[in-house]
Amino acid sequence: MIDWPNCEFVDRDPARMSGAWLFRGTRVPVRSLFENLEDGATIDQYLEWFPGVTRRQAEGVLEHAAASLSLPART
Incomplete structure:
Protein backbone atom coordinates (compact mmCIF):
# COMPACT_ATOMS: atom_id res chain seq x y z
CA MET A 1 0.00 0.00 0.00
CA ILE A 2 1.26 3.47 -0.86
CA ASP A 3 1.91 5.69 2.15
CA TRP A 4 0.33 8.87 0.74
CA PRO A 5 0.42 10.90 3.99
CA ASN A 6 4.22 10.99 3.68
CA CYS A 7 4.18 12.30 0.10
CA GLU A 8 4.87 16.04 0.03
CA PHE A 9 3.10 16.51 -3.30
CA VAL A 10 -0.40 15.47 -2.20
CA ASP A 11 -2.95 16.31 0.43
CA ARG A 12 -6.38 15.21 1.48
CA ASP A 13 -9.30 16.93 3.13
CA PRO A 14 -12.54 15.05 3.78
CA ALA A 15 -14.45 18.25 2.88
CA ARG A 16 -12.85 18.51 -0.59
CA MET A 17 -13.49 16.19 -3.52
CA SER A 18 -14.98 13.46 -1.29
CA GLY A 19 -11.69 13.09 0.60
CA ALA A 20 -9.71 11.93 -2.44
CA TRP A 21 -5.95 12.37 -2.50
CA LEU A 22 -5.29 15.54 -4.51
CA PHE A 23 -2.21 17.19 -5.90
CA ARG A 24 -1.32 19.76 -3.24
CA GLY A 25 -2.89 23.15 -3.95
CA THR A 26 -5.26 21.79 -6.62
CA ARG A 27 -8.57 20.00 -6.97
CA VAL A 28 -6.96 17.40 -9.26
CA PRO A 29 -7.15 13.84 -7.93
CA VAL A 30 -3.87 11.90 -7.87
CA ARG A 31 -5.81 8.97 -9.30
CA SER A 32 -6.25 10.93 -12.55
CA LEU A 33 -2.50 10.75 -13.21
CA PHE A 34 -2.44 6.96 -12.97
CA GLU A 35 -5.64 6.56 -14.99
CA ASN A 36 -4.36 8.76 -17.81
CA LEU A 37 -0.98 7.04 -17.91
CA GLU A 38 -2.69 3.64 -17.96
CA ASP A 39 -4.76 4.84 -20.92
CA GLY A 40 -1.57 5.69 -22.84
CA ALA A 41 -1.14 9.40 -22.14
CA THR A 42 2.32 10.85 -21.65
CA ILE A 43 3.25 13.03 -18.70
CA ASP A 44 3.48 15.99 -21.08
CA GLN A 45 -0.09 15.39 -22.26
CA TYR A 46 -1.30 15.02 -18.69
CA LEU A 47 0.31 18.31 -17.67
CA GLU A 48 -1.31 20.01 -20.66
CA TRP A 49 -4.74 18.63 -19.71
CA PHE A 50 -4.32 19.46 -16.00
CA PRO A 51 -2.42 22.78 -15.95
CA GLY A 52 -2.70 23.14 -12.15
CA VAL A 53 -0.38 20.16 -11.68
CA THR A 54 3.35 20.82 -11.99
CA GLU A 63 8.60 8.43 -7.61
CA HIS A 64 6.74 8.06 -4.32
CA ALA A 65 4.58 5.26 -5.75
CA ALA A 66 7.62 3.48 -7.20
CA ALA A 67 9.53 3.75 -3.90
CA SER A 68 6.57 2.23 -2.06
CA LEU A 69 7.02 -0.95 -4.09
CA SER A 70 10.33 -1.61 -2.35
CA LEU A 71 9.00 -1.12 1.19
CA PRO A 72 8.72 -4.23 3.38
CA ALA A 73 5.21 -5.58 3.79
CA ARG A 74 3.31 -4.53 6.88
CA THR A 75 2.13 -7.32 9.13
Missing part, protein backbone atom coordinates in the same frame (compact mmCIF):
# COMPACT_ATOMS: atom_id res chain seq x y z
CA ARG A 55 5.87 18.48 -13.55
CA ARG A 56 7.60 18.20 -10.16
CA GLN A 57 4.33 17.13 -8.53
CA ALA A 58 3.57 14.51 -11.18
CA GLU A 59 7.10 13.11 -11.14
CA GLY A 60 7.19 13.23 -7.34
CA VAL A 61 3.98 11.22 -7.08
CA LEU A 62 5.32 8.63 -9.51
